[in-house]
Amino acid sequence: MNRLRSVNQELMREFNRILVIQHIRSAKMISRSDISKQTGLSMSSLTTIISNLIDEGLVKEVCESTSRGGRRPIMLQFNGDYGYVVGIKIEVEGIYFALSNLEAEVEKKIFMKYPTSSFSNEQINQLLVNGITEVIKGCKVDEEFVGIGIATSGLIDQKNLLVLGSPIVGWTNYSFQGIAERFNVPIHVENDANAFSFGNIWDFKGPKSRNFIGVLIGAGVGAGIVLDGRLYRGEAGGAGEIGHIVIQNGGTTCYCGQRGCLEMYASYAFIVGEGKRMLAMHRQTTLSELSSITPEGIWQAAKDGDSCSQEILFKLGENLGVGIRNVINLMNPGAIVLGIENSGLGEYLLPRLKTEISSHFFAQYKQELEFQVRSNCVDVVLTGICAAVVSDLFRIPIYR
Numbered sequence: 001m002n003r004l005r006s007v008n009q010e011l012m013r014e015f016n017r018i019l020v021i022q023h024i025r026s027a028k029m030i031s032r033s034d035i036s037k038q039t040g041l042s043m044s045s046l047t048t049i050i051s052n053l054i055d056e057g058l059v060k061e062v063c064e065s066t067s068r069g070g071r072r073p074i075m076l077q078f079n080g081d082y083g084y085v086v087g088i089k090i091e092v093e094g095i096y097f098a099l100s101n102l103e104a105e106v107e108k109k110i111f112m113k114y115p116t117s118s119f120s121n122e123q124i125n126q127l128l129v130n131g132i133t134e135v136i137k138g139c140k141v142d143e144e145f146v147g148i149g150i151a152t153s154g155l156i157d158q159k160n161l162l163v164l165g166s167p168i169v170g171w172t173n174y175s176f177q178g179i180a181e182r183f184n185v186p187i188h189v190e191n192d193a194n195a196f197s198f199g200n201i202w203d204f205k206g207p208k209s210r211n212f213i214g215v216l217i218g219a220g221v222g223a224g225i226v227l228d229g230r231l232y233r234g235e236a237g238g239a240g241e242i243g244h245i246v247i248q249n250g251g252t253t254c255y256c257g258q259r260g261c262l263e264m265y266a267s268y269a270f271i272v273g274e275g276k277r278m279l280a281m282h283r284q285t286t287l288s289e290l291s292s293i294t295p296e297g298i299w300q301a302a303k304d305g306d307s308c309s310q311e312i313l314f315k316l317g318e319n320l321g322v323g324i325r326n327v328i329n330l331m332n333p334g335a336i337v338l339g340i341e342n343s344g345l346g347e348y349l350l351p352r353l354k355t356e357i358s359s360h361f362f363a364q365y366k367q368e369l370e371f372q373v374r375s376n377c378v379d380v381v382l383t384g385i386c387a388a389v390v391s392d393l394f395r396i397p398i399y400r
Protein backbone atom coordinates (compact mmCIF):
# COMPACT_ATOMS: atom_id res chain seq x y z
CA MET A 1 0.00 0.00 0.00
CA ASN A 2 2.81 2.38 0.97
CA ARG A 3 4.64 1.41 -2.18
CA LEU A 4 1.54 2.24 -4.23
CA ARG A 5 1.21 5.58 -2.49
CA SER A 6 4.82 6.51 -3.21
CA VAL A 7 4.44 5.46 -6.86
CA ASN A 8 1.34 7.64 -7.08
CA GLN A 9 3.18 10.58 -5.55
CA GLU A 10 6.02 10.13 -7.98
CA LEU A 11 3.59 10.02 -10.91
CA MET A 12 1.88 13.12 -9.63
CA ARG A 13 5.20 14.97 -9.31
CA GLU A 14 6.11 13.94 -12.86
CA PHE A 15 2.72 15.01 -14.14
CA ASN A 16 2.99 18.41 -12.45
CA ARG A 17 6.49 18.93 -13.79
CA ILE A 18 5.24 18.18 -17.31
CA LEU A 19 2.32 20.55 -16.84
CA VAL A 20 4.60 23.38 -15.73
CA ILE A 21 7.04 22.91 -18.64
CA GLN A 22 4.11 22.88 -21.06
CA HIS A 23 2.83 26.20 -19.75
CA ILE A 24 6.23 27.85 -19.81
CA ARG A 25 6.96 26.60 -23.35
CA SER A 26 3.62 27.59 -24.85
CA ALA A 27 3.43 30.98 -23.11
CA LYS A 28 7.02 31.87 -24.13
CA MET A 29 7.21 34.03 -20.98
CA ILE A 30 5.07 33.62 -17.88
CA SER A 31 5.06 34.47 -14.18
CA ARG A 32 4.84 31.94 -11.36
CA SER A 33 1.49 33.28 -10.26
CA ASP A 34 0.03 32.94 -13.76
CA ILE A 35 1.20 29.33 -13.94
CA SER A 36 -0.41 28.75 -10.56
CA LYS A 37 -3.67 30.29 -11.79
CA GLN A 38 -3.66 28.31 -15.03
CA THR A 39 -2.67 24.95 -13.57
CA GLY A 40 -4.32 25.11 -10.19
CA LEU A 41 -1.00 24.15 -8.56
CA SER A 42 -0.27 25.75 -5.21
CA MET A 43 2.49 28.34 -5.08
CA SER A 44 4.48 26.17 -2.67
CA SER A 45 4.60 23.09 -4.91
CA LEU A 46 5.18 25.31 -7.92
CA THR A 47 8.19 26.94 -6.24
CA THR A 48 9.80 23.52 -5.73
CA ILE A 49 9.14 22.36 -9.29
CA ILE A 50 10.45 25.59 -10.80
CA SER A 51 13.58 25.75 -8.68
CA ASN A 52 14.38 22.18 -9.80
CA LEU A 53 13.87 23.16 -13.44
CA ILE A 54 16.11 26.20 -12.95
CA ASP A 55 18.79 23.97 -11.34
CA GLU A 56 18.56 21.60 -14.30
CA GLY A 57 19.11 24.58 -16.61
CA LEU A 58 15.85 24.04 -18.48
CA VAL A 59 14.12 27.18 -17.23
CA LYS A 60 15.53 30.64 -16.65
CA GLU A 61 14.27 33.74 -14.91
CA VAL A 62 14.11 36.75 -17.19
CA CYS A 63 13.42 40.48 -17.21
CA GLU A 64 10.46 41.82 -15.35
CA SER A 65 7.33 42.48 -17.34
CA THR A 66 5.81 45.94 -17.54
CA SER A 67 3.46 46.04 -14.63
CA ARG A 68 0.48 48.09 -13.65
CA GLY A 69 2.07 49.16 -10.38
CA GLY A 70 2.96 47.07 -7.37
CA ARG A 71 5.73 44.49 -7.32
CA ARG A 72 6.82 43.35 -10.73
CA PRO A 73 6.79 39.59 -11.15
CA ILE A 74 9.90 37.76 -12.28
CA MET A 75 9.10 36.00 -15.52
CA LEU A 76 10.06 32.48 -16.49
CA GLN A 77 11.25 31.28 -19.85
CA PHE A 78 12.19 27.92 -21.29
CA ASN A 79 15.97 27.95 -21.75
CA GLY A 80 16.24 26.69 -25.32
CA ASP A 81 19.90 27.67 -25.62
CA TYR A 82 21.02 25.34 -22.86
CA GLY A 83 22.13 22.85 -25.48
CA TYR A 84 21.78 21.74 -29.07
CA VAL A 85 20.45 18.78 -30.97
CA VAL A 86 21.19 17.38 -34.42
CA GLY A 87 18.13 16.26 -36.37
CA ILE A 88 18.56 14.06 -39.43
CA LYS A 89 16.15 13.14 -42.20
CA ILE A 90 17.09 10.28 -44.48
CA GLU A 91 15.84 10.70 -48.05
CA VAL A 92 16.15 8.77 -51.30
CA GLU A 93 18.68 11.17 -52.84
CA GLY A 94 20.61 12.15 -49.72
CA ILE A 95 20.41 13.26 -46.11
CA TYR A 96 19.29 16.46 -44.37
CA PHE A 97 21.17 17.54 -41.24
CA ALA A 98 19.70 20.20 -38.98
CA LEU A 99 21.03 21.93 -35.91
CA SER A 100 18.43 22.97 -33.37
CA ASN A 101 18.24 24.40 -29.88
CA LEU A 102 16.21 22.73 -27.16
CA GLU A 103 13.10 24.40 -28.49
CA ALA A 104 13.66 22.22 -31.58
CA GLU A 105 13.94 25.42 -33.63
CA VAL A 106 16.07 24.61 -36.66
CA GLU A 107 18.94 27.10 -36.80
CA LYS A 108 21.00 25.57 -39.59
CA LYS A 109 20.25 22.96 -42.24
CA ILE A 110 22.47 21.22 -44.79
CA PHE A 111 21.81 18.55 -47.40
CA MET A 112 24.35 15.93 -48.44
CA LYS A 113 23.78 13.84 -51.54
CA TYR A 114 24.74 10.16 -51.50
CA PRO A 115 28.05 9.86 -53.34
CA THR A 116 27.08 6.53 -54.89
CA SER A 117 23.79 4.87 -55.74
CA SER A 118 24.28 1.93 -53.38
CA PHE A 119 26.08 1.93 -50.08
CA SER A 120 26.89 -0.20 -47.07
CA ASN A 121 25.87 0.48 -43.49
CA GLU A 122 29.47 1.62 -42.79
CA GLN A 123 29.42 4.07 -45.70
CA ILE A 124 26.12 5.54 -44.49
CA ASN A 125 27.47 5.89 -40.96
CA GLN A 126 30.54 7.65 -42.34
CA LEU A 127 28.32 10.04 -44.27
CA LEU A 128 26.31 10.64 -41.09
CA VAL A 129 29.49 11.36 -39.12
CA ASN A 130 30.60 13.85 -41.80
CA GLY A 131 27.23 15.58 -41.87
CA ILE A 132 26.90 15.80 -38.09
CA THR A 133 30.46 17.14 -37.78
CA GLU A 134 29.73 19.73 -40.44
CA VAL A 135 26.44 20.93 -38.99
CA ILE A 136 27.72 21.34 -35.41
CA LYS A 137 30.79 23.27 -36.56
CA GLY A 138 30.81 26.66 -34.86
CA CYS A 139 28.62 25.66 -31.90
CA LYS A 140 29.61 27.32 -28.66
CA VAL A 141 31.70 25.13 -26.38
CA ASP A 142 29.62 26.02 -23.34
CA GLU A 143 26.52 24.68 -25.01
CA GLU A 144 25.91 21.01 -24.58
CA PHE A 145 25.49 18.57 -27.48
CA VAL A 146 22.56 16.68 -26.02
CA GLY A 147 21.55 14.19 -28.68
CA ILE A 148 20.89 13.10 -32.22
CA GLY A 149 17.55 12.29 -33.82
CA ILE A 150 17.27 10.28 -37.03
CA ALA A 151 14.05 10.19 -39.04
CA THR A 152 13.78 7.62 -41.77
CA SER A 153 11.13 5.71 -43.63
CA GLY A 154 10.57 2.08 -42.71
CA LEU A 155 10.20 -0.08 -39.64
CA ILE A 156 12.42 0.92 -36.73
CA ASP A 157 13.77 -0.91 -33.69
CA GLN A 158 14.24 2.14 -31.46
CA LYS A 159 15.87 0.29 -28.58
CA ASN A 160 18.67 -1.14 -30.74
CA LEU A 161 18.99 1.90 -33.05
CA LEU A 162 18.13 -0.26 -36.03
CA VAL A 163 16.29 0.30 -39.26
CA LEU A 164 14.78 -3.17 -39.61
CA GLY A 165 13.78 -2.44 -43.16
CA SER A 166 13.32 0.59 -45.36
CA PRO A 167 12.56 -0.49 -48.93
CA ILE A 168 12.50 3.18 -50.03
CA VAL A 169 16.24 3.54 -49.42
CA GLY A 170 16.90 -0.21 -49.67
CA TRP A 171 18.18 -0.75 -46.13
CA THR A 172 17.78 -3.92 -44.10
CA ASN A 173 19.03 -4.10 -40.50
CA TYR A 174 21.04 -0.86 -40.72
CA SER A 175 22.44 0.09 -37.34
CA PHE A 176 23.23 3.57 -36.00
CA GLN A 177 25.02 2.24 -32.92
CA GLY A 178 28.36 3.43 -34.33
CA ILE A 179 27.09 7.02 -34.48
CA ALA A 180 26.02 6.93 -30.82
CA GLU A 181 29.49 5.69 -29.83
CA ARG A 182 31.32 8.16 -32.06
CA PHE A 183 29.59 11.22 -30.57
CA ASN A 184 28.81 9.73 -27.17
CA VAL A 185 25.28 11.13 -27.09
CA PRO A 186 21.89 9.43 -27.04
CA ILE A 187 20.22 8.74 -30.36
CA HIS A 188 16.52 8.65 -31.09
CA VAL A 189 15.52 6.83 -34.29
CA GLU A 190 12.00 7.42 -35.53
CA ASN A 191 9.88 6.72 -38.55
CA ASP A 192 9.76 9.95 -40.59
CA ALA A 193 5.95 10.13 -40.73
CA ASN A 194 5.85 9.84 -36.93
CA ALA A 195 8.43 12.64 -36.72
CA PHE A 196 6.20 14.69 -39.04
CA SER A 197 3.29 14.28 -36.60
CA PHE A 198 5.56 15.14 -33.64
CA GLY A 199 6.62 18.31 -35.45
CA ASN A 200 3.00 19.29 -35.96
CA ILE A 201 2.31 18.98 -32.24
CA TRP A 202 5.53 20.59 -31.07
CA ASP A 203 5.52 23.74 -33.21
CA PHE A 204 1.89 24.55 -32.32
CA LYS A 205 1.14 25.05 -36.03
CA GLY A 206 -0.42 21.66 -36.65
CA PRO A 207 -4.09 20.70 -36.28
CA LYS A 208 -5.99 21.70 -33.16
CA SER A 209 -7.57 18.27 -32.79
CA ARG A 210 -6.06 15.73 -30.39
CA ASN A 211 -6.93 13.05 -32.94
CA PHE A 212 -5.19 13.63 -36.21
CA ILE A 213 -3.21 11.82 -38.88
CA GLY A 214 -0.07 13.24 -40.41
CA VAL A 215 0.48 11.87 -43.91
CA LEU A 216 3.91 12.26 -45.42
CA ILE A 217 4.12 11.91 -49.19
CA GLY A 218 7.50 11.47 -50.79
CA ALA A 219 9.05 8.53 -52.57
CA GLY A 220 6.55 6.46 -50.52
CA VAL A 221 3.57 7.25 -48.30
CA GLY A 222 3.55 7.05 -44.51
CA ALA A 223 1.34 8.19 -41.68
CA GLY A 224 1.88 9.22 -38.07
CA ILE A 225 -1.33 8.52 -36.16
CA VAL A 226 -2.05 10.72 -33.16
CA LEU A 227 -4.80 9.49 -30.87
CA ASP A 228 -5.92 11.54 -27.91
CA GLY A 229 -2.78 13.67 -28.20
CA ARG A 230 -0.34 10.74 -28.27
CA LEU A 231 1.40 8.97 -31.09
CA TYR A 232 -0.08 5.54 -31.70
CA ARG A 233 2.76 3.10 -32.45
CA GLY A 234 0.97 -0.23 -32.64
CA GLU A 235 2.27 -3.54 -31.31
CA ALA A 236 5.62 -3.58 -33.14
CA GLY A 237 6.04 0.17 -33.61
CA GLY A 238 4.90 -0.01 -37.21
CA ALA A 239 1.48 1.68 -37.06
CA GLY A 240 0.78 4.08 -39.90
CA GLU A 241 1.99 2.00 -42.86
CA ILE A 242 -0.71 3.59 -44.95
CA GLY A 243 1.29 2.86 -48.10
CA HIS A 244 0.43 -0.80 -47.70
CA ILE A 245 -3.29 -0.65 -47.25
CA VAL A 246 -4.81 -2.36 -50.24
CA ILE A 247 -6.81 -0.11 -52.53
CA GLN A 248 -7.00 -2.48 -55.50
CA ASN A 249 -7.82 -6.10 -54.83
CA GLY A 250 -5.56 -8.26 -57.01
CA GLY A 251 -3.76 -5.16 -58.25
CA THR A 252 -0.07 -4.49 -58.91
CA THR A 253 2.30 -6.65 -56.85
CA CYS A 254 4.01 -4.58 -54.16
CA TYR A 255 7.55 -5.08 -52.87
CA CYS A 256 5.93 -6.04 -49.54
CA GLY A 257 4.42 -9.14 -51.14
CA GLN A 258 0.79 -7.98 -51.17
CA ARG A 259 -1.05 -6.91 -54.29
CA GLY A 260 -2.75 -3.58 -54.84
CA CYS A 261 -1.03 -1.56 -52.08
CA LEU A 262 -1.64 2.20 -52.07
CA GLU A 263 2.07 2.79 -52.61
CA MET A 264 1.87 1.01 -55.96
CA TYR A 265 -0.64 3.70 -57.02
CA ALA A 266 0.75 6.70 -55.19
CA SER A 267 4.52 6.82 -55.32
CA TYR A 268 7.36 7.95 -57.55
CA ALA A 269 7.38 4.43 -59.02
CA PHE A 270 3.72 4.85 -60.00
CA ILE A 271 4.47 8.17 -61.75
CA VAL A 272 7.29 6.62 -63.75
CA GLY A 273 5.26 3.49 -64.55
CA GLU A 274 2.33 5.54 -65.80
CA GLY A 275 4.66 7.70 -67.92
CA LYS A 276 6.03 4.59 -69.60
CA ARG A 277 2.51 3.22 -70.07
CA MET A 278 1.43 6.45 -71.78
CA LEU A 279 4.37 6.11 -74.18
CA ALA A 280 3.62 2.44 -74.86
CA MET A 281 0.07 3.44 -75.69
CA HIS A 282 1.46 6.03 -78.16
CA ARG A 283 -0.34 8.82 -76.38
CA GLN A 284 0.39 12.37 -77.54
CA THR A 285 2.90 13.50 -74.93
CA THR A 286 6.12 15.48 -74.69
CA LEU A 287 7.46 12.64 -72.49
CA SER A 288 8.55 10.96 -75.74
CA GLU A 289 11.27 13.61 -76.04
CA LEU A 290 12.89 12.59 -72.73
CA SER A 291 15.86 10.23 -72.64
CA SER A 292 14.53 8.64 -69.47
CA ILE A 293 11.26 8.89 -67.56
CA THR A 294 11.71 10.30 -64.06
CA PRO A 295 9.26 11.81 -61.55
CA GLU A 296 10.95 15.19 -62.00
CA GLY A 297 10.69 14.92 -65.79
CA ILE A 298 6.96 14.21 -65.57
CA TRP A 299 6.41 17.02 -63.11
CA GLN A 300 8.29 19.43 -65.39
CA ALA A 301 6.28 18.26 -68.42
CA ALA A 302 3.06 18.79 -66.42
CA LYS A 303 4.16 22.32 -65.57
CA ASP A 304 4.92 22.93 -69.26
CA GLY A 305 1.34 21.97 -70.09
CA ASP A 306 1.65 18.30 -71.14
CA SER A 307 -1.85 16.97 -70.47
CA CYS A 308 -0.73 13.33 -70.20
CA SER A 309 1.72 14.21 -67.42
CA GLN A 310 -0.89 16.32 -65.67
CA GLU A 311 -3.33 13.43 -65.83
CA ILE A 312 -0.77 11.09 -64.19
CA LEU A 313 -0.33 13.50 -61.29
CA PHE A 314 -4.07 14.14 -60.94
CA LYS A 315 -4.57 10.36 -60.80
CA LEU A 316 -1.87 10.08 -58.15
CA GLY A 317 -3.77 12.63 -56.03
CA GLU A 318 -6.99 10.66 -56.50
CA ASN A 319 -5.33 7.39 -55.43
CA LEU A 320 -3.85 9.03 -52.36
CA GLY A 321 -7.28 10.40 -51.54
CA VAL A 322 -8.79 6.90 -51.69
CA GLY A 323 -6.14 5.58 -49.29
CA ILE A 324 -6.50 8.48 -46.87
CA ARG A 325 -10.30 8.18 -46.98
CA ASN A 326 -10.00 4.55 -45.84
CA VAL A 327 -7.88 5.68 -42.91
CA ILE A 328 -10.37 8.43 -42.04
CA ASN A 329 -13.19 5.88 -42.00
CA LEU A 330 -11.15 3.59 -39.76
CA MET A 331 -9.86 6.16 -37.28
CA ASN A 332 -12.42 9.00 -37.33
CA PRO A 333 -9.75 11.70 -36.86
CA GLY A 334 -10.49 15.40 -36.31
CA ALA A 335 -7.85 16.42 -38.83
CA ILE A 336 -5.60 15.29 -41.64
CA VAL A 337 -2.33 17.10 -42.10
CA LEU A 338 -0.47 16.50 -45.31
CA GLY A 339 3.23 16.92 -45.96
CA ILE A 340 4.25 16.75 -49.61
CA GLU A 341 8.03 16.53 -49.84
CA ASN A 342 8.01 18.04 -53.30
CA SER A 343 5.69 20.92 -52.47
CA GLY A 344 5.38 21.88 -56.15
CA LEU A 345 3.40 18.68 -56.71
CA GLY A 346 0.60 19.92 -54.46
CA GLU A 347 -1.00 21.88 -57.27
CA TYR A 348 -1.67 18.60 -59.11
CA LEU A 349 -2.23 16.24 -56.18
CA LEU A 350 -4.58 18.26 -54.06
CA PRO A 351 -7.70 18.83 -56.22
CA ARG A 352 -8.75 15.17 -56.55
CA LEU A 353 -7.26 14.17 -53.22
CA LYS A 354 -9.54 16.68 -51.48
CA THR A 355 -12.55 15.51 -53.49
CA GLU A 356 -11.87 11.90 -52.50
CA ILE A 357 -11.42 12.51 -48.79
CA SER A 358 -14.39 14.87 -48.58
CA SER A 359 -16.68 11.89 -49.25
CA HIS A 360 -15.56 10.02 -46.11
CA PHE A 361 -18.14 8.12 -44.09
CA PHE A 362 -18.65 10.77 -41.41
CA ALA A 363 -19.28 13.58 -43.90
CA GLN A 364 -22.94 12.53 -44.19
CA TYR A 365 -23.30 13.41 -40.49
CA LYS A 366 -21.85 16.87 -41.14
CA GLN A 367 -18.80 16.08 -39.04
CA GLU A 368 -16.02 18.63 -39.45
CA LEU A 369 -12.68 17.31 -40.68
CA GLU A 370 -9.87 19.83 -40.61
CA PHE A 371 -7.54 19.52 -43.59
CA GLN A 372 -4.12 21.10 -43.50
CA VAL A 373 -1.13 21.08 -45.85
CA ARG A 374 2.33 21.86 -44.44
CA SER A 375 4.39 23.14 -47.36
CA ASN A 376 7.73 22.99 -45.53
CA CYS A 377 7.29 19.39 -44.43
CA VAL A 378 11.04 18.59 -44.36
CA ASP A 379 11.40 21.29 -41.69
CA VAL A 380 8.40 19.91 -39.80
CA VAL A 381 10.02 16.44 -39.79
CA LEU A 382 13.34 17.92 -38.62
CA THR A 383 11.58 19.86 -35.85
CA GLY A 384 9.71 16.69 -34.87
CA ILE A 385 12.81 14.53 -34.67
CA CYS A 386 14.72 17.18 -32.67
CA ALA A 387 11.69 17.51 -30.37
CA ALA A 388 11.71 13.74 -29.86
CA VAL A 389 15.34 13.92 -28.67
CA VAL A 390 14.60 16.81 -26.31
CA SER A 391 11.50 15.07 -25.07
CA ASP A 392 13.42 11.86 -24.30
CA LEU A 393 16.25 13.57 -22.51
CA PHE A 394 14.47 16.05 -20.35
CA ARG A 395 11.14 14.31 -20.03
CA ILE A 396 9.59 17.29 -21.79
CA PRO A 397 6.33 16.16 -23.27
CA ILE A 398 5.66 16.52 -26.95
CA TYR A 399 2.03 15.92 -26.13
CA ARG A 400 -0.45 18.50 -24.95
Ligand SMILES: [Zn+2]
Binding pocket: 243, 244, 254, 255, 256, 257, 258, 261, 263
Ligand atom coordinates in the same frame (compact mmCIF):
# COMPACT_ATOMS: atom_id res chain seq x y z
ZN1 LIG B 1 2.81 -3.16 -50.01
